[in-house]
Amino acid sequence: MKLIKRCIERIVETILTAGGMITSVIILLIVIFLFKEGFGLFNSPSVEKGYSLCVNTENPIEKLNPFQIKEIFDYEIDNWKNVGGNDEEIILFRFEELFYRYSDEELGENDEFLSQKLGEIIRATPGIIAYLPTEYLSSDCSGIKVLPEAKISVGDFFGRKEWIPTAIPAPQFGVLPLILGTLWVSIFAIAIALPLGLGVAIYLSELAGEKMRKILKPTIELLAGIPSVVYGFFGLVVLVPLIQKLFHLPVGETAFAGSLILAIMALPTIITVAEDAMQNTPRAMREAGLALGANHWQTIYKVIIPYSVSGISAAVVLGIGRAIGETMAVLMVTGNAAVIPHTIFEPVRTIPATIAAELGEAPSGGAHYQALFMLGCILFLMTILISIAAEVISKNHPQRKGI
Amino acid sequence: MIEAKNVDFYYGDFHALKGISMKIENNTVTAFIGPSGCGKSTFLRLFNRMNDLIPDTRLTGECLINGQNIYDKAVDVTELRKNVGMVFQKPNPFPKTIFENIAFGLRVEGINDKNFIQQQVEESLKSAALWEEVKDKLKKSAFELSGGQQQRLCIARALAIKPDIILMDEPASALDPISTSKIEDLIHGLKENYTIVIVTHNMQQAARVSDKTGFFMLGKLVEYNDTKKMFLSPEKEETQNYITGRFG
Numbered sequence: 012m013k014l015i016k017r018c019i020e021r022i023v024e025t026i027l028t029a030g031g032m033i034t035s036v037i038i039l040l041i042v043i044f045l046f047k048e049g050f051g052l053f054n055s056p057s058v059e060k061g062y063s064l065c066v067n068t069e070n071p072i073e074k075l076n077p078f079q080i081k082e083i084f085d086y087e088i089d090n091w092k093n094v095g096g097n098d099e100e101i102i103l104f105r106f107e108e109l110f111y112r113y114s115d116e117e118l119g120e121n122d123e124f125l126s127q128k129l130g131e132i133i134r135a136t137p138g139i140i141a142y143l144p145t146e147y148l149s150s151d152c153s154g155i156k157v158l159p160e161a162k163i164s165v166g167d168f169f170g171r172k173e174w175i176p177t178a179i180p181a182p183q184f185g186v187l188p189l190i191l192g193t194l195w196v197s198i199f200a201i202a203i204a205l206p207l208g209l210g211v212a213i214y215l216s217e218l219a220g221e222k223m224r225k226i227l228k229p230t231i232e233l234l235a236g237i238p239s240v241v242y243g244f245f246g247l248v249v250l251v252p253l254i255q256k257l258f259h260l261p262v263g264e265t266a267f268a269g270s271l272i273l274a275i276m277a278l279p280t281i282i283t284v285a286e287d288a289m290q291n292t293p294r295a296m297r298e299a300g301l302a303l304g305a306n307h308w309q310t311i312y313k314v315i316i317p318y319s320v321s322g323i324s325a326a327v328v329l330g331i332g333r334a335i336g337e338t339m340a341v342l343m344v345t346g347n348a349a350v351i352p353h354t355i356f357e358p359v360r361t362i363p364a365t366i367a368a369e370l371g372e373a374p375s376g377g378a379h380y381q382a383l384f385m386l387g388c389i390l391f392l393m394t395i396l397i398s399i400a401a402e403v404i405s406k407n408h409p410q411r412k413g414i
Numbered sequence: 415m416i417e418a419k420n421v422d423f424y425y426g427d428f429h430a431l432k433g434i435s436m437k438i439e440n441n442t443v444t445a446f447i448g449p450s451g452c453g454k455s456t457f458l459r460l461f462n463r464m465n466d467l468i469p470d471t472r473l474t475g476e477c478l479i480n481g482q483n484i485y486d487k488a489v490d491v492t493e494l495r496k497n498v499g500m501v502f503q504k505p506n507p508f509p510k511t512i513f514e515n516i517a518f519g520l521r522v523e524g525i526n527d528k529n530f531i532q533q534q535v536e537e538s539l540k541s542a543a544l545w546e547e548v549k550d551k552l553k554k555s556a557f558e559l560s561g562g563q564q565q566r567l568c569i570a571r572a573l574a575i576k577p578d579i580i581l582m583d584e585p586a587s588a589l590d591p592i593s594t595s596k597i598e599d600l601i602h603g604l605k606e607n608y609t610i611v612i613v614t615h616n617m618q619q620a621a622r623v624s625d626k627t628g629f630f631m632l633g634k635l636v637e638y639n640d641t642k643k644m645f646l647s648p649e650k651e652e653t654q655n656y657i658t659g660r661f662g
């Protein structure tokens with residue numbers, strides 16, 4: 012009997028240990044996977060795999076960065092001197108144009124003359140830049156200069172302002188507008204939610220009557236459980252038109268709408284956690300304050316708030332965490348324009364919204380796909396930074412040092 | 415002078431204090447003794463209106479300080495508490511520096527004069543016999559002190575607001591014998607300037623520090639007399655039994 016009992020205990024223990032180990036390993040693997048996929052981006056060519064950019068050998072240009080390529084193919088730059096070459100007009104040549112210029116016969120039945128014709132065109136046009144599949148480059152390379160294959164650089168990724176992942180031939184992965192969009196929306200959300208949330212927490216914990224508390228607290232806790240799509244829907248139907256009307260904007264889908272909806276979503280968490288922290292202030296602390304002649308209000312801000320500061324900072328972290336990571340509601344109300352906003356009343360696009368909206372159309376393993384993973388890594392680092400900051404703040408507080 | 419006139423106190427339906435009347439002279443030390451749960455703390459806390467914090471309580475009778483009924487509507491509770499300091503059973507310093515713990519009462523009063531606060535902090539710590547031990551670490555957290563030092567810090571904190579009366583609810587019960595004797599010495603010294611009321615479970619302590627002693631049982635004040643008389647020849651049999659340890 013005893014033996015069986017001990018056996019069962021051992022088995023349960025083993026299962027729990029194994030479960031814990033497996034979970035930790037899986038989480039670790041997910042993080043590793045995220046970073047591995049993400050950092051693959053900086054090994055990807057800046058032009059699509061299998062394609063090359065060619066110019067005439069007489070052209071002194073040695074290389075072009077992705078942004079210059081994009082500007083050239085967007086007709087924004089039309090002279091080589093603007094990218095450090097001769098004063099000569101840029102002539103774009105896309106591979107498909109070959110089929111307009113030459114008939115099927117001229118190209119040969121099995122495209123056997125295709126590369127020859129390509130070579131002719133490039134040799135004949137000094138100002139040309141051609142975007143071609145690498146396989147059709149003729150073995151006879153005289154007169155053709157293939158621009159060296161550049162990698163997507165870390166500097167471009169973090170420093171550039173254009174997020175156009177589907178641009179051809181050179182997709183633009185400038186995450187600055189996305190990072191800034193995320194920060195704008197989150198910071199404003201916190202700026203709204205924090206004072207409100209702490210205010211309500213103080214009211215609930217210290218000022219509200221017993222009856223009021225019994226009604227309000229469960230209601231607020233309930234709000235935390237509403238799915239974010241519902242908040243997003245509410246934002247889209249109510250907040251967005253309201254903001255548009257109130258501030259006379261061309262569109263209501265703005266960073267401000269995102270901040271508001273996030274603030275509303277983060278409030279229940281902030282309130283409940285902060286209120287719990289304040290309620291947990293020992294009676295001895297309150298009595299100590301009051302016995303020294305502090306009035307109710309002085310006791311709140313000189314005793315209770317300092318005492319519960321670590322709980323309050325936990326509330327802040329959870330609130331910010333929710334704000335930064337929240338996807339659906341923000342996606343629905345911010346307008347999703349990947350531009351750097353100048354005011355809070357412009358559309359923005361956040362990192363999570365970008366990942367959610369684009370992952371479906373990004374071919375697996377491609378640069379776009381890797382760029383989205385890189386965004387995931389950035390988000391991950393942002394949240395870790397915030398947790399560390401909060402940890403440091405509450406550790407430096409004397410309450411944690413003693414007892 | 416502190417005076418209770420026919421005081422009854424209820425926690426909800428529970429009748430915690432029954433018809434207590436008592437007079438306490440200025441600049442004396444008065445000890446309250448009695449078995450656990452007899453209402454000593456409840457009675458003590460009436461005099462700085464700490465029981466106001468507990469919901470659903472009721473008081474009848476009068477509590478007077480210098481002739482003024484402190485439960486009168488016109489009385490400002492925070493002013494009352496500035497005049498009647500309290501030291502609790504467990505040391506309860508704030509999660510602040512030693513200096514800020516003492517300065518708390520002054521800051522609450524709206525005093526900002528740095529020099530004045532500095533001077534008051536030093537003076538209070540000296541009166542609480544703590545200055546020598548902490549003068550070099552005023553900026554350290556109060557939690558870095560030992561339990562006995564923390565309790566003296568709490569006494570210093572109460573002294574800093576210059577009350578006339580100090581209520582102490584078992585101030586030494588959580589302390590070792592050396593810290594306890596330091597606190598007792600302190601009480602002796604404070605008597606000159608303050609009126610002290612102290613609740614204690616320790617009979618010897620009551621005998622050592624107090625001028626008068628009140629013995630409570632089941633919410634009633636059984637006997638109230640000069641400490642010497644109380645311990646040598648109590649009038650009531652219950653007192654005799656309790657003091658000699660035949661009742662616990």
Ligand SMILES: Nc1ncnc2c1ncn2[C@@H]1O[C@H](COP(=O)(O)OP(=O)(O)OP(=O)(O)O)[C@@H](O)[C@H]1O
Nearest residue numbers: 425428430448449450451452453454455456457468
């Ligand atoms: N907040 C409260 N609510 C309800 N009843 C209470 C409350 N505080 C105390 N009592 C009751 O009132 C009675 C007196 O309590 P009190 O704390 O005054 O006793 P005490 O003499 O100080 O005891 P001890 O020596 O253990 O501290 C006890 O029976 C206790 O159960």
Ligand SMILES: [Mg+2]
Nearest residue numbers: 454455456583
């Ligand atoms: Mg007690």
